[in-house]
Amino acid sequence: MAETLLAVRGLSKRFGGLLASDRIDLDVVRGETHAIIGPNGAGKTTLIGQLAGDLRPDAGAIRFAGRDVTGFDAPLRSRLGLARSFQITSIFRDFSALDNVALAVQAHRGGNFRFWRSARDERALREPARVVLESVGLGARAGVLAANLAHGEQRQLEIAMALATEPRLLLLDEPVAGMGLDESQQMVRFLGALKRRITIVLVEHDMDAVFSLADRISVMVYGRIIATGTPPEVRSNAEVRRAYLGEDATP
Amino acid sequence: MTVTVALVLEQTLNGLQYGVMLFLMAAGLTLVFGIMNFVNLAHGSLYMVGAYLATAFAAWSGSFVLGAALALPATLLVGIVVEVVALRTLYERDHLDQVLATFGLILFFNELIAIIWGRAAIYTSLPPFLGGHIRVLPGVPYPAYRAGIILVGVAVAVLLWVLVTRTRLGMRIRAGASNRTMVSALGVNIRLLYTLVFGLGAALAGLAGAMAGPIYAVQPGMGEAILIQVFVVIVIGGIGSIRGAMVGAIVVGMADTLGRAFLKPMLATVISPPAADKAGPALASMVIYLLMAAVLFFRPEGLFPARGRS
Amino acid sequence: MLISRRTIVLGVAGLLLALVPPIAALTNQPFYVDLFRRMMIFAIAAVSLDLILGYGGMVSFGHAAYLGIGAYAVGIPAFHGIDNGFLQWSLAIVTSALTALVIGAISLRTSGVYFIMITLAFAQMLYYLGISLETYGGDNGMRLAARSKFGGPIDLHQPMVFYYVVLAILVLFLVLGGRLVESRFGMVIRAAKSNEPRARAIGFSPFRYKLTAFVIAGGAGGLAGALLANQTEYLTPEFMHWTRSGEIMFMVILGGMGTLVGPVIGAVVLLLLEDVLSALTAHWQIILGPLLVLVVLFAKRGLFGLLLGAASRDG
Numbered sequence: 118m119a120e121t122l123l124a125v126r127g128l129s130k131r132f133g134g135l136l137a138s139d140r141i142d143l144d145v146v147r148g149e150t151h152a153i154i155g156p157n158g159a160g161k162t163t164l165i166g167q168l169a170g171d172l173r174p175d176a177g178a179i180r181f182a183g184r185d186v187t188g189f190d191a192p193l194r195s196r197l198g199l200a201r202s203f204q205i206t207s208i209f210r211d212f213s214a215l216d217n218v219a220l221a222v223q224a225h226r227g228g229n230f231r232f233w234r235s236a237r238d239e240r241a242l243r244e245p246a247r248v249v250l251e252s253v254g255l256g257a258r259a260g261v262l263a264a265n266l267a268h269g270e271q272r273q274l275e276i277a278m279a280l281a282t283e284p285r286l287l288l289l290d291e292p293v294a295g296m297g298l299d300e301s302q303q304m305v306r307f308l309g310a311l312k313r314r315i316t317i318v319l320v321e322h323d324m325d326a327v328f329s330l331a332d333r334i335s336v337m338v339y340g341r342i343i344a345t346g347t348p349p350e351v352r353s354n355a356e357v358r359r360a361y362l363g364e365d366a367t368p
Numbered sequence: 369m370t371v372t373v374a375l376v377l378e379q380t381l382n383g384l385q386y387g388v389m390l391f392l393m394a395a396g397l398t399l400v401f402g403i404m405n406f407v408n409l410a411h412g413s414l415y416m417v418g419a420y421l422a423t424a425f426a427a428w429s430g431s432f433v434l435g436a437a438l439a440l441p442a443t444l445l446v447g448i449v450v451e452v453v454a455l456r457t458l459y460e461r462d463h464l465d466q467v468l469a470t471f472g473l474i475l476f477f478n479e480l481i482a483i484i485w486g487r488a489a490i491y492t493s494l495p496p497f498l499g500g501h502i503r504v505l506p507g508v509p510y511p512a513y514r515a516g517i518i519l520v521g522v523a524v525a526v527l528l529w530v531l532v533t534r535t536r537l538g539m540r541i542r543a544g545a546s547n548r549t550m551v552s553a554l555g556v557n558i559r560l561l562y563t564l565v566f567g568l569g570a571a572l573a574g575l576a577g578a579m580a581g582p583i584y585a586v587q588p589g590m591g592e593a594i595l596i597q598v599f600v601v602i603v604i605g606g607i608g609s610i611r612g613a614m615v616g617a618i619v620v621g622m623a624d625t626l627g628r629a630f631l632k633p634m635l636a637t638v639i640s641p642p643a644a645d646k647a648g649p650a651l652a653s654m655v656i657y658l659l660m661a662a663v664l665f666f667r668p669e670g671l672f673p674a675r676g677r678s
Numbered sequence: 679m680l681i682s683r684r685t686i687v688l689g690v691a692g693l694l695l696a697l698v699p700p701i702a703a704l705t706n707q708p709f710y711v712d713l714f715r716r717m718m719i720f721a722i723a724a725v726s727l728d729l730i731l732g733y734g735g736m737v738s739f740g741h742a743a744y745l746g747i748g749a750y751a752v753g754i755p756a757f758h759g760i761d762n763g764f765l766q767w768s769l770a771i772v773t774s775a776l777t778a779l780v781i782g783a784i785s786l787r788t789s790g791v792y793f794i795m796i797t798l799a800f801a802q803m804l805y806y807l808g809i810s811l812e813t814y815g816g817d818n819g820m821r822l823a824a825r826s827k828f829g830g831p832i833d834l835h836q837p838m839v840f841y842y843v844v845l846a847i848l849v850l851f852l853v854l855g856g857r858l859v860e861s862r863f864g865m866v867i868r869a870a871k872s873n874e875p876r877a878r879a880i881g882f883s884p885f886r887y888k889l890t891a892f893v894i895a896g897g898a899g900g901l902a903g904a905l906l907a908n909q910t911e912y913l914t915p916e917f918m919h920w921t922r923s924g925e926i927m928f929m930v931i932l933g934g935m936g937t938l939v940g941p942v943i944g945a946v947v948l949l950l951l952e953d954v955l956s957a958l959t960a961h962w963q964i965i966l967g968p969l970l971v972l973v974v975l976f977a978k979r980g981l982f983g984l985l986l987g988a989a990s991r992d993g
Contacts, residue, residue, distance in 0.1 A: 169879070195881035203879070209872040220869050223862060224881035230890070235860040282880055407791050457975060463791050464737045468931060469974040471924045476967030483961050592921070596802050599795045607791075650810035657799045661784055664796060668788060 121180075122147040122286055122316050123168070123199075128177035130163055137163040138174065139340035145286070150308075150317040152327045155337035156361065161320045162204065164337070165290050168318070169201045170194040182285060196225070200284035202275040204291045204320075210264040214255055214274055217263055218246040221281035246281060253277045253307065269300035276307075286316045293323050305329055336360065371633055374508045379629040380622070381504065385514045387621025388521030392576035393594065394601040394613040395528060396569020402608020403544035404562050407463050409470035410450070411598070412591025413477035414570045418443040418577025419586045420481055423492045426581075432495035436578040440571055443578075447570020451563055459562070478588040487588055492581035517579050524572070528610055541565065597624070600660045606670025615671060620656050627655040683986055688852065688939055695845055699838045711837045712909075713953070717946045718844045719905045724929040724941035725851050726898035731927065732936030733859050734891050735871030737794050739923050740781065740801030744774040744896045746808060746918030748903020753913045754814055756823040763826030763834070770904035771897045777804075778896020782889045801920050808915030819914025822907055834908055844905055848942070851898065855938045858894075867891050928970055934980025943981050 123145035130138040137160045145151045155161055166172035168179065170191035178187045186194055195201075209217050219242045223229060226242070236242060250256050253273045258266060263274060272292060279287055292308065293301035305326045308317070312330060321327050327334065328348050335345045338360045344351055351357055397411050421442045426435025454473065458466050498516050501509035532538035540561055544551045552558045584590065601620045605612025632648030639647070663670065695714065702710040723745055730736040748770035755766050785796045809817040825834040834840045858864050869877045870884040877884055907913045916922070925948070933944025951969075955962035977984065 171875070190883075191875075191878045192881050192883040195879060201879055203876075207873060207876045207879075209869055209876060211872055212869075220865060220877075221880040223865060224877070229862045229866050229882075229887070231862040232864075233857050233861055235857070236862045236865045237860065239862075278876075278880055401791070407794065454971060461974075463794065464731075465974050465978070467737065467739065467794055468924075468927060469971045471921075471928075472967045472970030472974070474921075474967070475963045475970065479961050479964035479967065483964065596798060596920070600799060603792060603795055650807050653806035653810075654803050657803045660796065660799055664788055664792060665784065668792065 119146040119148070121145065122182060123318065124180040125168070126178050126180075128164070128167060128174050128179065130167060130172060130174050132163075136340050138167065138177075141177070141337075141340075141342055143335060143342060143345075145316060145318055146333075147316055149332040150312045150319060150330050152319045152321060152331035152334045153337060154321065154324075154327055154334060158339075159337040160340040161337055162290070163340075165201070165204075165288060165320055169199070169288055192224075195282060195284075196227075198283070198285035199288065200279035200282050200286070201288035202272075202279050202290060202292060204294060206268070206271045206275060208263045208271055208274055208278070210262075212263055213260050214263055214266060214270075214277075215243065215246055215250060215259040217274055218249050218277050218281045219243055221278040222246050222249075225282040249277050249281045252280070254303075269296050269304075272296065272300075272304065273307075280311075284315065286318065287311075289317060289319045289321075291321055292319070293321065293326055301326065371630065374505075375629075377504065377508055378510060379626055381510055381514065381518070382629075383622035383625035384618065385517050385521075385621075386625050387618040388517050389576050389580065389594070390598055390601050390621050391521060391614055391617035392524060392572045393598040394605065394617050395524075395610055396572040397598055398602045398605065398608055398610065398613045399541065399565050400569050401602065403541060403565055404459055406455070406459060407466045407470065408455075409467055409595070410473040410477065411569065411573055412593075412595035413474055414443055414447055414573040414591070415577040415580070415594060416477065416481060416586075416588070416591040417446050418574030419580050419584075419590065420485060420490075420577075421574070422578035423490060423581050423586060426492060432492075432498075432582075436575075439578040440574050443574025444567050444571040447574075448563060448567045450570075451566040455566070456559075474592065477591075482588045489585040489587035492586065494582045513582060520575075520579065524575070525614060532610055537564065597656060600656050602670075603660050604663045604671060606673035609670070609672045612670055612672035620659070623655050623659055624652075627652040631655070684937075684939060687982070687985065691939070691942065692845075692849060695848075696842075699841050703838075708837060711841050713949075714946075715837075715841045715844050716909055717949045718848050718942075719902055719909055720926070720929065720949060721942040721945035722844075722848050722851055722905065723899055723902040723926050724933070724945045725848075725855060725938055726895045726902060727926050728930050728935055728938055728941045729855060729858070729898070730888075730891050730895045731930055732938075732941075733864065733871065734867045734888060736786075736888060736892065738785075738797045738892070738895075739794050739920060739927070740797035740799075740804075741895070741899055741926055742920065742922035743781075743801040743804045743918045744778060744899030745903035745906060745922070746804060746913075746915065747774040747777055748900035748905075749907035749913040749917050750808070750811075750814070750903075751900065752826060752904045752907040753820060753822055756826075757814060757820065759823075761824045761827045763828040763832075766826050767901060767904045770900040772900075774900025774903065775893050775897035778893045778899075779889070782892035782896070786885055786888050786892065798920050798923075801918060801923060805915050805918045805920070808918055811915075815914070817915055819912060819916070822911045822913060825908045825911070826904070840908070847901070847905070852938055852942070859938070863887060863890070928973075930980075931970075931978070932973055932980055934982030934984075934986075937980075937982045937986075940980050940982030947981065 121144050125141055125143040128138050128141040141164065153161055153164065163172065167174050170189055174187065178185060180186065181194065181197060181199055186197065209220065222242050222245050223236065247259065250259055253276055255270060255273055255277060258270060263271065266274060276292065293304050296304060301323060308330055319330065331348060333345060333347055334351045335342050336351060336357050343360060344354045344357050346354070393411065393415060397408065400406050400408055418439050422435045422439035425438040426432050429435055458469055494513050498513040500512050502512045502515050504510045532541055540551060540556055544561065597620060601613060601616040604619060605616025631652045632644050635644035635648050695718065698714045699711050702708055727741045730738055751770035751773050752766045755769065781797065781800045785793055785800065788796055814820050832839060832843065834843065859868065866882050866884065866887045869882065870888065874884060903917065906917065929944035929948050930941045931944070932948055933942065934940025952962065955965055
């Protein structure tokens with residue numbers, strides 16, 4: 118019996134006159150890769166923000182691993198196992214790649230009121246960080262300043278940081294955004310290997326990535342989820358076709 | 369000291385008058401904050417420049433009104449020169465840089481004034497036609513000059529309201545306070561807008577300074593004393609909002625004035641007079657900061673945040 | 679063994695500072711002991727500010743308040759005949775740390791320009807409080823009844839002894855500070871400064887760490903204040919005025935923020951500059967003001983940053 122890891126009920130969020138989230142219901146099953154797609158302005162970013170804990174919903178509830186996390190802030194959700202990557206690359210630019218991941222390890226391990234020992238000398242932080250960096254393919258770039266990494270490498274670093282917190286669920290906000298063809302295919306392959314081990318919620322515009330990775334897809338339009346199902350189901354859904362392709366859609 | 373109705377009325381009007389001074393300073397500062405995202409510690413220096421220029425022009429022309437009238441455009445000019453020469457490069461920088469750089473300007477202006485006019489406080493005499501008292505209520509005389517300040521304040525508030533709600537410039541100002549990038553993207557000449565807004569703020573500060581001459585000490589550093597209170601006004605009122613500046617200014621002006629006047633006697637009814645004598649003034653000066661702390665705690669965006677900013 | 683440029687600068691600086699008293703004695707210029715001691719006291723204050731400003735990104739415009747509290751923590755007991763140094767200096771550290779706890783707990787709920795304003799406002803509050811203390815001089819301030827007594831060989835009335843006490847404290851702060859910023863705790867602070875949303879996303883709740891850093895910096899500032907009171911033998915509420923906070927901030931920026939050593943250089947250079955300029959003209963501030971503007975516009979990384987050159991970008 119598949120367990121629901123993330124359950125969203127009636128999530129609503131309004132910005133002045135704009136209803137960005139309109140009574141959203143969503144279930145993410147443990148082990149699945151669930152993609153959220155929709156045209157620009159559909160409210161995907163707002164949804165991610167509320168799932169991650171950056172935005173407070175006006176109404177509704179979010180349950181994660183059986184707990185009501187609606188009132189929990191982002192750090193707390195992260196410590197509970199909900200990791201995220203950002204749409205616009207957000208890393209610690211003045212630290213090395215290894216430092217970045219080590220910080221994520223440190224955040225997850227806790228015990229941070231230590232004032233004497235140099236954190237960079239702690240094997241308990243550096244070794245796991247190194248392992249994660251290797252796993253995303255950045256092992257050789259460990260000592261490079263994050264600001265000096267290529268754009269694609271920075272996106273990989275984001276994922277490495279998320280993974281270093283040993284998450285139960287990975288919230289990926291447009292992971293292949295801004296990547297060239299080779300880089301995005303590489304990322305998709307990596308995520309494809311990853312999906313067996315971890316539950317993923319994926320917001321993406323790149324349809325190749327979505328259809329090759331997603332077990333299920335939810336389609337958002339104007340703040341509402343209009344359809345949820347497997348890729349073939351969503352492909353053939355009339356409302357979805359109308360929303361994306363206009364009235365006269367050829368199959 | 370016996371607390372009479374006349375005294376309360378007089379202090380209330382004083383609070384209003386002080387509120388007007390704060391409003392004139394706060395209006396300019398909040399616009400600069402809100403539209404240009406610029407922290408200007410040197411705003412108080414423009415107030416000081418206005419005061420000194422008004423005094424100088426009044427002495428030269430023999431007329432207080434002429435002195436004030438000349439001081440306004442002069443301060444406006446100083447403001448624009450400062451903006452173009454020193455401040456433009458700072459718009460892109462972070463707030464720390466702006467704070468430090470404008471702090472450097474404060475040091476410069478204070479010393480410049482000291483070089484020209486010396487460090488001792490200079491006093492401007494009240495203009496003769498405003499030297500008397502007016503009868504606010506039977507038996508309640510009030511200094512005509514202070515009443516004049518209140519009237520000027522109301523007039524400026526109305527003019528600003530007209531400017532902001534009824535003119536194109538005002539529309540751009542409101543848009544800029546809400547969403548700076550959008551205004552720029554829509555093709556409005558941002559540079560010119562910034563300079564105009566800054567100039568407007570300088571003129572208002574200059575007006576406040578010109579009116580301050582006869583009733584407050586005119587000396588180097590006078591700008592900083594009032595500046596902190598102006599920041600409190602903006603925090604309470606909401607950054608970028610003129611309405612907030614107005615409400616905040618009245619609140620702060622009243623709280624400060626009434627606090628200084630009545631906290632000591634009020635305390636004396638609860639604790640011993642000698643203790644109240646000590647604690648009263650100390651607490652009175654703290655009142656507005658406690659207010660600000662409370663607002664920041666409960667409603668950090670201020671009482672009347674500019675639309676779209678919360 | 680690789681010796682970094684930073685260590686070399688530190689070593690040279692420490693050595694030079696240690697040599698000042700003997701050289702001053704040899705050349706019969708005791709004034710320099712006084713001057714350099716004053717510089718080191720402000721260097722201690724600047725280093726304490728650098729912890730939260732340079733490493734934590736907290737633009738506290740009220741840091742001078744802690745110097746004032748520390749000074750009065752020495753002055754007020756001395757006024758009442760209590761001149762035990764251990765007691766006074768502990769009081770200085772504890773009271774300023776507690777004040778920082780209260781101010782920080784409220785201020786750190788805000789950020790950006792609000793944070794700057796609220797720290798400024800709190801400092802002004804304390805300044806007015808100082809002025810209202812009529813028993814202790816009000817806005818005229820008061821003379822220090824006697825320098826702090828420690829017993830034994832540590833007699834602060836001996837200029838050289840006092841000098842080495844200050845130097846020892848400065849070195850101690852630099853060493854402790856150096857360990858602090860590289861520790862786990864330091865890493866959290868620096869990560870929060872580098873990218874706060876990112877720090878939160880990986881699971882750090884920055885508030886508690888920032889508050890702790892704020893308290894540490896406040897306590898350290900209090901100790902600097904205690905030293906200052908002993909140095910000047912006169913204390914006034916002016917110690918707490920926000921323009922003094924600006925001066926200390928200037929020292930940190932001029933020297934190079936986020937380096938711990940930079941602020942020491944900044945303090946020395948700025949005070950030397952003030953000394954030299956004030957001999958030239960009573961209106962030296964008119965040069966200092968624009969100088970600050972220029973430093974901010976063009977030399978943001980400060981003197982130490984220039985010294986280190988590109989080598990300082992290794993995170």
